[in-house]
Amino acid sequence: MDPSRDNPFLRFATYWWGLGTLLIFAVLVAVVWLFNRSEPTSLEDAAAVPRYETRKKIEAAQVASLSQEEIQKAIPAAAAALLASKPVAIEKPExxxxxxxxxxxxxxxxxxxxxxxxxxxxxxxxxxxxxxxxxxxxxxxxxxxxxxxxxxxxxxxxxxxxxxxxxxxxxxxxxxxxxxxxxxxxxxxxxxxxxxxxxxxxxxxxxxxxxxxxxxxxxxxxxxxxxxxxxxxxxxxxxxxxxxxxxxxx
Ligand code: HEC
The missing domain is CATH 1.10.760.10 (Cytochrome c-like domain)
Structure with missing residues (x-):
């Protein structure tokens, strides 16, 4: 490097310019993110939002109402029913x-x-x-x-x-x-x-x-x-x- 350019002031300025450039990028990314947030874009997306909310609620309610003991209790009954079931005749010729x-x-x-x-x-x-x-x-x-x-x-x-x-x-x-x-x-x-x-x-x-x-x-x-x-x-x-x-x- 040209020794005449290697002085502390120049280094100082370059450091801040670098930091400033990074900052500009960060601001740009923030702006893009702000305007590009996952807002529903189509009618389908808009309709899906309440659907997902409802599903979450239903799943939560189901989890809350099904105790682990009940699941455990149901397993032998389901297994017994499966064991006792007989094959059924094929009804569809295809x-x-x-x-x-x-x-x-x-x-x-x-x-x-x-x-x-x-x-x-x-x-x-x-x-x-x-x-x-x-x-x-x-x-x-x-x-x-x-x-x-x-x-x-x-x-x-x-x-x-x-x-x-x-x-x-x-x-x-x-x-x-x-x-x-x-x-x-x-x-x-x-x-x-x-x-x-x-x-x-x-x-x-x-x-x-x-x-x-x-x-x-x-x-x-x-x-x-x-x-x-x-x-x-x-x-x-x-x-x-x-x-x-x-x-x-x-
Ligand atoms: C996809 C077309 C098709 C459909 C649907 C269909 N048939 Fe037929 N049917 C035929 C053809 C073709 C023949 C003659 C077969 C041959 O050429 O060997 C026939 C023949 C018959 C015959 C004997 C000939 C006559 O005209 O008396 C009867 C009875 C008959 N069909 C009843 C029915 C009934 C009842 C249904 C509904 C449940 C039915 N078909 C649906 C095509 C059809």
Missing amino acids: QIVPGSATAKKIAEAPAVDTTAMDAAPAADEPIDPAVMELGKASYMICSACHGMEGQGGIGPPLAGSEWVAGPISNLIKIQLRGLVGGITVKGVEYNIPGGMAALAYQTDDQVAAVLTYVRNSFGNKASAVKPDQVAALRSEVGKPQVKREELVKP
Whole structure:
């Protein structure tokens, strides 16, 4: 360094200039922090603030009301309940792994005898209006393919279909398994690629009601389908789409 510049006054001044520069930076940071504090910026953020407060309050209340002894007491009870619980049957066919033991068991399940069900009672038995209401609501999904008036669309018509007025087991099987491979309705051959998918997610009451509705709407007239008849054929769920050769001739 140039010795003429190395004097105590210059050092003194440089020291304070340095300190001053740091101070300016500190002030700048403070200003930025002041104006950039985590104020809610969007409506979502603003709405989240009371949510977090409420959550904090709830959590605090829960912690306060749950004593350690109570938690300890509950553990053996929960463990006993878990040990005593039994596996439940799979109700959703899509949960069954194709080719698995369960899938094989379902596919090989003996066919249910449907003779009694198909020897349907006379159609003049009065139909419960509440069942028709439920059936109409449950028909919404069918209407996407079969039309609001059962006139047909993507799928064949249900109005005047001999299958609809025919044996009950056919209808239950078609709904619980779907249908593929084509079908002749009122003398017209339909073979829609992919066929109809199973709609087995509906409850026994809903399936019975929708089939009763279809059998007694759009000019059709046939006996009601009973929930226990659907229940009797629940073992069909999970089997591949039914083919017309497997159905009872209408
Ligand atoms: C995604 C479209 C689709 C939906 C939804 C659907 N079906 Fe079908 N349905 C079809 C197709 C396609 C066929 C013909 C299958 C074939 O070509 O092999 C069919 C055939 C039928 C048949 C036999 C043929 C006939 O017209 O009589 C019945 C009965 C039937 N469906 C009832 C129902 C009922 C009841 C529902 C509602 C619970 C329903 N379908 C929902 C597409 C559908």
